[in-house]
Amino acid sequence: MDPMSFILFGATGDLAKRKIYPALFNLYMDNKLPEAFSVIGVGRESLNKKEFQSTVIDSLYEFSRHSTDDKAKKLAFVQKLSYVNVDVTDEESFNELKAFVEGQEEGAGLGNNRIFYLSVSPALFDVITTNINKSGLGDTSGWKRVIIEKPFGHDLKSARALNSTVLRAFSEDEIYRIDHYLGKPMVQNLETLISANPVLQSIWSNQLIANVQITANETVGVGTRSSYYEHSGAIRDMVQNHMLQLVMMTAVRMSERQSVSELRDEKIKLMNAIEPTSPEDVIRAQYTRLTIQDETIVSGYTDESGVRSDSTTDTFVAARLQINTPTWQGVPFFIRTGKRLRSKETKIVVEFKDSLNLSQNASDAAPNLLVIHINPNDGVTLQLNSKHPLTGELEPIKVEFSASHRETPEAYEFLLADAIKGDPTFFTHWDEVELAWQWIQPILEQFDSNTIPLHYYQAGTNGPEEADKLLESYGYKWW
Ligand SMILES: NC(=O)c1ccc[n+]([C@@H]2O[C@H](COP(=O)([O-])OP(=O)(O)OC[C@H]3O[C@@H](n4cnc5c(N)ncnc54)[C@H](OP(=O)(O)O)[C@@H]3O)[C@@H](O)[C@H]2O)c1
Incomplete structure (x- = not known):
């Protein structure tokens, strides 16, 4: 080195x-x-x-x-x-x-x-x-x-202006824009998980996948970061960068180890292929206080220090994305992220299509799921249907791999090591950042004009019921 x-x-x-x-x-x-x-x-x-x-x-x-x-x-x-x-x-x-x-x-x-x-x-x-x-x-x-x-810009215009300034001092290949989700071990492992397993490779498309659900939930509130968060909300803090990167990392298909530029080109093609989202497909919400017998147990967002009492900042966003490529046509990608939710969890759930050949109880069968756990534990769970030995009925069984017992390096270790080596694979290229802002910009405007209304959810719950209804409207539920 x-x-x-x-x-x-x-x-x-x-x-x-x-x-x-x-x-x-x-x-x-x-x-x-x-x-x-x-x-x-x-x-x-x-x-x-x-x-x-x-x-x-x-x-x-x-x-x-x-x-x-x-x-x-x-x-x-x-x-x-x-x-x-x-x-x-x-x-x-x-x-x-x-x-x-x-x-x-x-x-x-x-x-x-x-x-x-x-x-x-x-x-x-x-x-x-x-x-x-x-x-x-x-x-x-x-x-x-x-x-x-992060954050690289506050909206499309400011991100472009910032990029022009940075480019006066550094060329694109000298710029390492951090998205620390790309440094998380299971996200870095996604490429290998799929490319090193022909079984997964062969099913990684709309032929067998019904939908993909990406969740990044936190139990904490805004803490001491309210001055930043008030101007950002979940849409800028999480969706524009981390959630879209997780979508791309899941959707990218790599049959063999690809070069940095090939991987980035693939991601850019995917980002380009994400269709503009209609307002009905985006849910924004804010947490309210949790009270028990008139006693406040957890503050609501507008009770937090540094937050305006009439703030309409989103602390939760869910959305449906459609990637318009032959591989992913017809497969909705659902994302949801929020603060002050019931559990802390970042995961990617791939739901497979129902088998057409199941003779008995097919309608009751649980779907086959592949769950990639990113945080707080990293690992993989495969949920499959099996036959109960006594009743003969279908029951889901789980094949699990958990890496949480191992001492895994932190995201920042992977990312710093890469930057020191000069490997930009897990940093975001300007084209990705710009396309992400282009996709987000109309949503920001629909937030401002209230075309996408603000809903509420109580602290400590699973988020607003509208997020559940969004999936129900497509015939699914969150896993
Ligand atoms: N903290 C997190 O968990 C987190 C997570 C993700 C991303 N980030 C990003 O990481 C960056 C840093 O966040 P942070 O939480 O570490 O911020 P922070 O605690 O407020 O620290 C800011 C740093 O900037 C320095 N600074 C401020 N004005 C300066 C000036 N005029 N000249 C020289 N130094 C100056 C401060 O040093 P002095 O006080 O000595 O001036 C301090 O070292 C931000 O872009 C943030 O969005 C933070």
Whole structure:
């Protein structure tokens, strides 16, 4: 692996502490970082090197997968970390940052390869890439890459404007847009699951699949992120990026290991083939408080701190998507995602068509299902119909594989390792992002005009009943 400098904007932030430092440390412990590297944290807070290193150590204690007991290794890792106090809106301070990075590179024989990680508010993506460009920090004789956190834009127009700015400093193949769902082990495994199993390959189409249901439910509310969420809602926070990526990763058909560009081209073709959705096929809703005997047990969305009392922000979205390709014509893809729901679960359920040859109780037979569990446990369940030995009646049996007993690396570990290697497979290409915004844009407008009405669901339930009715109208139910 090439030596590199990893320049982290947002080094004192929540994401850096919870995900980025632990991921870097875990990669280091697994020998998946280059021999020579340097992590340069950037933030406004005034910290010296020792103070910064100690905040990182605290985060490793709390969040890293690897034990921090090996003092020598921990120290060796921490010595790679330094900090520069920079306000990114101040153009001048980028000259100091550049001088610091160059000093580190010379001192540690790091060469001239640089990764810039923008773990800051999206409002700063623009100014940081502009200042990287103007200061010459992006002029390297080696390679350079930029990792950009979500959200990439607020709507189609702002996403296009942001992309044009980023492209002034980085070319498309140097831009690594994070969608951390693409880093989840079972999502990365989908390709192999299908391509390495001829059985699945042969049934992966509208010949045998009746519908696909993708669920990403959370039990938590907005927590401390209400100022962000009020402007985003579930549609921007989850659907525009993660849910559409899960749809594409499920629908993409790979008969053999494909190159990065082939996989991306396939996904782009699929995204292009998603038909515009009619308002009746989209359900938006917001959670209300859960009370028992007049006592509030769980706050409603509009009771949350930082949320307007008349807010119409969606905390739940369900929709039907139709991919207009010969493979998927006639197979509805249903998606649903929300906060404050009964259980925390991300999964893809593939429901197979009924057998035409079942002689007895065919109408009562449970459908055959393939369930890909993504979160909190990863694994696969195949539900098949079998005959009960005593009654002779059909009964569903389950064949299960669970990976949850294994110590699986976190999404950020996979994604950082890929970005460091220069493998963009599980990052989103601009064409995917733009097509996703194009599909979402009319829905945003229908939310604003109330063409898609806001429904309500009580915290702790399975979501609004309208989401159930949506499936019923197509003859299905959520699994
Ligand atoms: N947190 C999550 O769970 C999560 C999940 C998915 C995506 N993301 C995305 O990740 C990014 C970071 O989120 P976060 O939760 O870590 O945010 P955060 O806790 O608010 O941290 C923001 C960081 O930006 C720095 N910063 C702000 N203004 C600055 C300026 N003018 N100059 C230099 N640094 C500045 C702050 O440093 P100082 O305070 O020192 O200035 C801080 O380190 C966002 O794009 C977010 O959407 C976060």
